[in-house]
């Protein structure tokens with residue numbers, strides 16, 4: 232099987248890492264096997280006669296840059312299989328795999344092979360990323376496996392502690408010691424994502440999440456139409472989603488919604504309206520999206536409904552048209568589309584789309600229409616060098632969200648979009664521009680500043696009347712901590728954004744700034760006068 236994949240790659244003569252990955256995926260899908268790792272392919276290729284083409288392929292396999300282009304290496308780990316009280320009709324179920332996941336998905340297979348051991352999952356992943364030539368000193372740890380909040384508290388603590396141990400390559404006595412060690416470790420966990428259901432998020436749960444070091448929460452929203460939610464037995468309401476969105480934002484978290492177009496009882500028109508409402512209605516405004524079109528898999532209740540012909544998934548054309556329209560007309564420049572398709576192997580999909588490179592197909596179609604996706608992912612400057620700084624402008628976009636104001640401050644390379652301009656400032660330091668869509672240029676760095684409603688109770692006393700930095704990010708090929716570089720990561724864009732956000736907060740009557748910092752970036756913020764208080768980095772301004 233591996234031979235067949237290699238032959239196909241050699242014949243196709245890929246010129247880019249992305250093109251190579253596409254061929255690898257498509258061929259494995261056709262052969263109905265999980266895609267082999269780059270290392271497996273490299274090892275096998277070495278036994279072939281070395282030509283210019285094979286050498287180029289090995290180079291591309293080694294240097295597959297996508298995983299670290301956002302500046303941070305992502306490490307996804309799975310919790311052990313555990314029952315979820317949910318009854319969602321589309322949820323796939325497989326023995327010995329966490330609910331809603333299926334074997335054949337790369338992260339699932341890796342976790343299964345390591346018996347869901349958190350230490351080994353982190354340590355091995357770091358090892359492989361390093362072998363592939365990626366810097367691994369900044370890690371975004373993503374904990375998946377269904378509903379985190381349903382897991383026993385003891386297991387939650389154990390799991391996160393062992394993940395930190397895995398990154399530290401050392402076993403600490405307890406979680407807080409492991410976190411302390413990680414602050415200055417070689418592999419620092421700069422962000423921690425937990426995935427859960429909206430109805431399990433309470434004030435108490437949010438406090439626990441902070442103790443564990445969580446900075447981003449992914450929630451399965453799927454739809455914000457209560458009738459659709461009810462038919463699909465989600466067991467949640469739109470109101471619950473809005474309530475926890477507010478709680479999480481006021482605690483400084485970044486929020487990723489999982490959305491599922493094409494659910495039973497929906498239609499492309501309804502889905503379009505739903506996505507429109509996500510960004511027109513201030514109660515939602517997620518920072519990130521994972522869009523997983525509804526597919527039918529064996530073992531789900533939906534499978535029986537589909538077999539009885541009572542549900543017909545969107546065909547590929549319908550789905551592509553919908554997603555193109557959503558990207559072209561709805562997605563604002565302050566949102567990141569993290570994923571557009573689950574890595575479910577196509578042989579497990581009984582109904583619905585099997586296009587694994589959906590993102591590329593959609594971008595291609597957008598291009599033909601002369602349009603572009605404005606989301607953060609599509610605008611990252613990646614490792615393009617910038618020779619001149621004169622094109623890099625500070626842009627500031629404001630929108631209302633969950634009773635507060637969000638300011639998306641960014642440095643953008645406006646060469647591609649000459650219509651871009653730095654925003655004019657009003658006396659409160661905020662842009663006078665009412666539109667948030669104007670002139671989106673290539674993204675060099677950004678910061679999410681939240682000005683929450685004043686005099687409002689907060690789960691954390693320390694956050695009362697404080698402005699919040701929920702996210703700060705610089706792009707460009709990841710540079711190792713301490714090494715000099717000419718790209719975005721180390722050109723002090725981060726520092727300039729922090730200063731700018733402090734000025735804005737001050738002008739708007741806030742005397743305190745709080746950063747929800749991952750454990751591994753606490754040291755970085757100390758340089759700017761921030762100190763640790765109740766798991767946050769805080770400064771009087």
Ligand code: SF4
Pocket residue numbers: 315316317318319322323330331377378428451
């Ligand atoms: S909440 Fe998630 S894991 Fe639980 S049943 Fe629904 S889809 Fe499956």
Ligand SMILES: [Zn+2]
Pocket residue numbers: 568604605606607608609610
């Ligand atoms: Zn995009």
